[in-house]
Amino acid sequence: xxxxxxxxxxxxxxxxxxxxxxxVNRGKTRVRHGHPLLKGREHLFSPIGVHYDVEQAxxxxxxxxxxxxxxxxxxED
Numbered sequence: 001x002x003x004x005x006x007x008x009x010x011x012x013x014x015x016x017x018x019x020x021x022x023x024v025n026r027g028k029t030r031v032r033h034g035h036p037l038l039k040g041r042e043h044l045f046s047p048i049g050v051h052y053d054v055e056q057a058x059x060x061x062x063x064x065x066x067x068x069x070x071x072x073x074x075x076e077d
Contacts, residue, residue, distance in 0.1 A: 006030050007038060007045035015041070 009029040015022055017037055031037050031045065038045060059065050
């Protein structure tokens with residue numbers, strides 16, 4: 001199984017893991033690469049593409065950003 005970050009179950013099933021019953025739901029249960037639930041059950045999971053959004057906190061050199069004026073709430077009498 002290739003080293004992807006996250007896998008999703010292809011079908012629902014239950015199994016015992018570390019002495020506990022684990023219920024896996026098709027299309028909902030996700031596990032990370034290397035999780036014990038994958039071992040020997042790789043055919044029951046498919047890799048999913050994970051894209052991590054990263055917000056840039058500061059502007060890049062030469063980048064223009066709009067200036068927002070602060071508004072103050074007026075108290076009503």
